[in-house]
Amino acid sequence: DIQMTQSPSSLSASVGDRVTITCRASQDISNYLAWFQQKAGKAPKSLIYAASNLQSGVPSKFRGSGSGTDFTLTISSLQPEDFATYYCQQYNGYPPTFGQGTKVEI
């Protein structure tokens, strides 16, 4: 299985900050990388697919980049509604696998 490793596991930030989360795959996944946001007690929400493409309706303050094995999610100007847990996922290899999550806290 392809292992997905996110860092950090958690971070503290303030409203207005810019934060960056990294995700590393254990082997080359090209750009078959997605990012999901999950708020406490809620279902995951798709933010980005193909490493850098925003899902419909997702604000441009979310930016994804990378290819191969190293990827990043950058959130600019953090707002209260952005405090959540973020997961990366590779969907090229079988089985699809998720990172362990990064909790963004105030």
Added chain:
Amino acid sequence: EVQLVESGGGLVQPGGSLRLSCAASAFTFSSYWMYWVRQAPGKGLVWVSRINSDGSETRYADSVKGRFTISRDNAKNTLYLQMNSLRAEDTAVYYCARGGAYSNSPWDYWGQGTLVTVSS
């Protein structure tokens, strides 16, 4: 608006069975691969099973192989997960998610989840 609505969760004793359903609406259900993902309390997301658009191909995580069965009824726009021989470690919120036209298409929509608790 695309909607996925899970149902069928609940409390079940070890060794018991449950069938989860995921009702889809506002899209051509029969054109999409579908997935089940679970999340144990306080833990991360784990893929459980997938099924292709016409139901002819299914795959399972090793942890549920031989105990869980994924299926779909395209006429009823509904995805299912039959769970047998349940164990305490199967306790989780179960989500259905929509893929795309291919096995390596990105996922976009998720249901709200249904909680399965396996306990005596």
